[in-house]
Amino acid sequence: MLITFEGLDFSGKSTQIKLLADRLKQERHEVLVLREPGGTSIGEKIRTVLLDTKSTGMTAAAEFLLYSASRSQLVEHVMKPALASGTVVLCDRFYDSSTAYQGWGRELPLDIVKAINYLAGGGLVPDVTFFIDIPLHEVERRIAERGEGKDRIESGGHEFYEKVLKGYKSLMAEHKRFVVIDGMKSIEVIHDAIWKAVSAKLNKRVIH
Ligand code: TMP
Numbered sequence: 001m002l003i004t005f006e007g008l009d010f011s012g013k014s015t016q017i018k019l020l021a022d023r024l025k026q027e028r029h030e031v032l033v034l035r036e037p038g039g040t041s042i043g044e045k046i047r048t049v050l051l052d053t054k055s056t057g058m059t060a061a062a063e064f065l066l067y068s069a070s071r072s073q074l075v076e077h078v079m080k081p082a083l084a085s086g087t088v089v090l091c092d093r094f095y096d097s098s099t100a101y102q103g104w105g106r107e108l109p110l111d112i113v114k115a116i117n118y119l120a121g122g123g124l125v126p127d128v129t130f131f132i133d134i135p136l137h138e139v140e141r142r143i144a145e146r147g148e149g150k151d152r153i154e155s156g157g158h159e160f161y162e163k164v165l166k167g168y169k170s171l172m173a174e175h176k177r178f179v180v181i182d183g184m185k186s187i188e189v190i191h192d193a194i195w196k197a198v199s200a201k202l203n204k205r206v207i208h
Contacts, residue, residue: 001083001088001089001127001201001202001205002079002089002091002124002125002126002127003020003088003089003090003091003127003128003129003130004091004093004094004096004128005017005093005130005132006093006094006097006100006130006132006168007132007133007183008134008136008139008161008164008165008168009139009143009153010134010138010139010143010146011132011134012132012187012190013092013093013132014035014092016130016132016187016190016191016194017033017090017092018033019187019194020090020191020194020195021033021090023191024088024198029087029088030085030086030087031088031090032078032082032088032089032090033090034074034078034089034090034091034092035092035093036067036071036091036092036093036094036097037070037071037093038070038074039070039078040070040073040074040077040078042069042073043071043073043074046066046067046069046070047070049066050066050070050153051153052152053149053150053151053152053155055152058152060106060107060108061108063106064098064102064106064108064113064116065116067097067098067102068098068116068117068119068120069120071094071095071121072119072120072122075120075121075124076122079091079122079124080122080124094121094126094129095117095120098113098116098117099113099114099117099171100168100171101153101164104163104166104170105156105161105163105164105167107163125177126177127177127201128177128179128197128198129175129179130178130179130181130194130197131168131172131179131180131181132181132183132190133180133182133183134183134184135184136158136161136162138183138184139161140158140161179194181193
């Protein structure tokens with residue numbers, strides 16, 4: 001089973017992924033946690049290039065193709081073998097991020113983004129995708145609170161994030177696999193909502 005997590009930066013995805021992974025392990029599932037971009041040695045190098053504020057002048061197409069290159073490595077070398085052995089794979093972002101950030105945010109042609117997502121995603125479709133929903137002003141507050149400065153993508157500004165959010169809304173309207181989670185609730189309440197949806201999926205899988 002492939003479970004992906006999406007959302008704007010600082011939506012709390014990683015906290016929730018960790019809690020879900022722990023819960024699944026308690027229930028004796030094999031679990032693998034991955035993150036995009038990264039998760040392989042080539043992918044981690046690509047991640048450094050992508051997030052480095054010194055990577056100036058990167059074209060939108062180059063940015064998208066680098067994310068896709070990292071994804072292809074992860075899918076073929078890590079994800080597919082894990083899924084084939086029955087492991088529950090939790091992935092912090094997947095190709096929906098490319099659609100939202102590069103397709104909508106950077107305004108690359110959506111049909112091309114879709115085709116390359118299919119190629120780099122190796123034809124995989126998540127069983128469920130959680131969208132952790134937090135308002136834009138809260139993202140900006142959390143970025144400021146961290147006080148470390150912004151990475152290259154976070155530096156896109158308010159208008160960029162508005163476009164990204166619009167992209168996510170369009171994806172959620174199109175695909176039934178999305179489950180929207182209110183990211184302003186407490187960590188425990190969010191975890192319970194996620195666990196409810198995941199355990200329902202797992203139970204269904206056992207019955208069929
Ligand atoms: P993270 O902060 O969730 O680890 O994600 C890294 C950044 O990369 C985040 O700002 C979102 C961005 N991103 C894209 O723009 N396109 C993509 O395809 C992926 C996977 C991430």
